[in-house]
Amino acid sequence: MKSQIVKSPEYQELASSPLFKLMVNSWMAFNDEYDRDVKKHISPALFDGCSQVLENMVVTPHYLASSCCGLTYEHIPEMKIGDLRTDSLLESYKSQLKDFMKLWIRVKGPLNIVKDVMGEKYMQDNFSGSNHICEVCSKLYNTPEIVEKVKEKYENYINDIIFRFSTEFEIGRLPVKEVL
Numbered sequence: 092m093k094s095q096i097v098k099s100p101e102y103q104e105l106a107s108s109p110l111f112k113l114m115v116n117s118w119m120a121f122n123d124e125y126d127r128d129v130k131k132h133i134s135p136a137l138f139d140g141c142s143q144v145l146e147n148m149v150v151t152p153h154y155l156a157s158s159c160c161g162l163t164y165e166h167i168p169e170m171k172i173g174d175l176r177t178d179s180l181l182e183s184y185k186s187q188l189k190d191f192m193k194l195w196i197r198v199k200g201p202l203n204i205v206k207d208v209m210g211e212k213y214m215q216d217n218f219s220g221s222n223h224i225c226e227v228c229s230k231l232y233n234t235p236e237i238v239e240k241v242k243e244k245y246e247n248y249i250n251d252i253i254f255r256f257s258t259e260f261e262i263g264r265l266p267v268k269e270v271l
């Protein structure tokens with residue numbers, strides 16, 4: 092598919108712009124067709140912070156702005172960050188900096204948040220076999236018992252996450268400095 096795209100005249104025209112970059116993201120289906128890890132293994136990569144949030148945004152064909160990769164746009168209402176018919180792209184982007192969950196996900200990743208607020212056993216029992224970080228993120232936002240614990244405990248993590256986020260910001264590992 093990628094090789095067909097890069098040969099197309101439309102791609103060739105866009106590729107000459109320094110503003111254009113072709114990206115290949117790993118996709119997953121949010122239904123039972125999704126192929127889970129039958130060995131109930133949890134990939135070590137799922138314990139990383141999310142490199143997409145605050146780095147990428149998606150604009151839908153209806154001019155709506157999505158935080159991060161857009162994969163969970165229909166599954167996590169908090170990922171809907173603006174309507175570009177009325178909101179600017181920059182303001183939509185900056186609105187994310189007021190959302191502590193996005194900073195937390197950026198710094199520690201959704202699976203570590205689950206582990207922090209629910210404990211290791213809950214995480215193992217409920218997330219074994221997951222192999223896509225966005226599936227974990229969707230469960231983080233959409234599982235009532237996890238949401239309840241996040242609301243109960245998030246204040247305990249504010250100092251740590253703001254410190255880590257600020258450090259990444261200061262050493263230039265976050266893109267936000269360029270737009271603020």
Ligand code: SF4
Nearest residue numbers: 141143144159225228
């Ligand atoms: S892990 Fe969450 S914040 Fe990161 S790309 Fe997936 S849905 Fe977006």
